[in-house]
Amino acid sequence: MITIGYILIGIGAFFYFLGGLGIFRMPDVYNRLQAGTKATTLGSFSVILGVGLVNLEFLPKALIIIAFIALTNPVGSSVLARAAYLKGIKPTDKTKVDEYKGGGNK
Amino acid sequence: MRRFISIVIVFGLIMFFINTLSLLPKYGSVNISKVSEAYIDKNVNGNGGNVKYNESESLENGAANVVTSIVVDYRSFDTLGEVTVLFTAALGVSLVLNGIRRKKYGRRPNFILRVSVGILLPLIILFGTYIFIHGHLTPGGGFPGGTIIAAGILLLYLSNEEFDLSKTPKFVEGISGSLYIVTGLVGLAIAGVFLINFLPTGIVGDLFSAGIVPIVYILIGFKVGAELSGIVADLHREG
Numbered sequence: 001m002i003t004i005g006y007i008l009i010g011i012g013a014f015f016y017f018l019g020g021l022g023i024f025r026m027p028d029v030y031n032r033l034q035a036g037t038k039a040t041t042l043g044s045f046s047v048i049l050g051v052g053l054v055n056l057e058f059l060p061k062a063l064i065i066i067a068f069i070a071l072t073n074p075v076g077s078s079v080l081a082r083a084a085y086l087k088g089i090k091p092t093d094k095t096k097v098d099e100y101k102g103g104g105n106k
Numbered sequence: 107m108r109r110f111i112s113i114v115i116v117f118g119l120i121m122f123f124i125n126t127l128s129l130l131p132k133y134g135s136v137n138i139s140k141v142s143e144a145y146i147d148k149n150v151n152g153n154g155g156n157v158k159y160n161e162s163e164s165l166e167n168g169a170a171n172v173v174t175s176i177v178v179d180y181r182s183f184d185t186l187g188e189v190t191v192l193f194t195a196a197l198g199v200s201l202v203l204n205g206i207r208r209k210k211y212g213r214r215p216n217f218i219l220r221v222s223v224g225i226l227l228p229l230i231i232l233f234g235t236y237i238f239i240h241g242h243l244t245p246g247g248g249f250p251g252g253t254i255i256a257a258g259i260l261l262l263y264l265s266n267e268e269f270d271l272s273k274t275p276k277f278v279e280g281i282s283g284s285l286y287i288v289t290g291l292v293g294l295a296i297a298g299v300f301l302i303n304f305l306p307t308g309i310v311g312d313l314f315s316a317g318i319v320p321i322v323y324i325l326i327g328f329k330v331g332a333e334l335s336g337i338v339a340d341l342h343r344e345g
């Protein structure tokens with residue numbers, strides 16, 4: 001159990017690293033938001049679940065924290081992306097499809 | 107050149123941390139004074155009986171959270187001043203932004219935001235309330251709890267175009283601020299010192315312990331929450 005927990009913590013740290021790298025390397029706001037949110041959501045899930053498995057007393061708390069992150073993190077990033085879009089920030093030139101404007105090619 | 111300088115700075119920081127951390131004493135081999143030993147022996151589960159440190163029956167008036175017993179017990183008058191400072195700030199904001207008509211955005215707030223606020227808002231309010239009710243037991247207290255409640259009010263403003271607090275914050279703020287001073291005056295009448303802890307302190311770790319500390323923290327929580335909600339309302343009206 002403890003080994004699985006440490007493996008999960010390692011996976012979470014790796015996803016945090018990928019999130020940081022994505023924020024650093026991605027070309028525009030939307031890609032950066034996507035990289036940051038996806039990576040940190042998965043990273044937090046595995047780190048917190050790993051801590052819960054290493055120390056079984058924390059497991060119920062860890063599951064509750066995971067539920068709250070699942071409720072708040074995607075909503076926050078979606079609202080940020082929508083605000084950026086409505087403010088008029090253009091996506092990068094490589095973007096092919098704009099579904100918010102009604103789908104189809106750009 | 108910049109890259110070289112940054113590498114040097116990072117290397118220096120790493121060396122600094124390694125050197126400082128190796129200077130720290132090992133875990134368990136610190137020579138602690140009597141007071142900190144008494145704090146380490148404190149039982150937070152509530153079944154250890156009264157805390158005994160020399161003669162005193164309840165160390166620091168029974169609050170498990172040391173910070174709280176200092177902020178709301180020893181230095182309660184100072185906390186009253188802090189609350190007054192926050193009140194003055196809220197007053198300044200509402201004076202500066204007075205008379206500005208509320209702007210309409212002309213489009214409905216985000217569907218995802220509206221739905222999730224319906225789920226999250228009760229939980230956020232519950233969490234803030236928990237934080238300030240348990241201020242004498244766990245980290246937190248009146249100020250963080252009130253801030254969390256004000257954040258919930260901000261979510262409500264963002265997700266609902268029609269929502270308006272109107273006079274409620276000012277009412278709650280006035281009531282709780284006066285009750286704080288009334289608590290101090292009752293202490294003055296009973297024990298002769300303004301804001302003294304006159305209630306029985308109970309067992310460390312119980313919800314009903316630490317005398318007036320939880321009462322004062324609940325009042326501070328309501329006051330801070332109402333003040334910050336008022337600031338949020340004023341700023342949102344300004345758009």
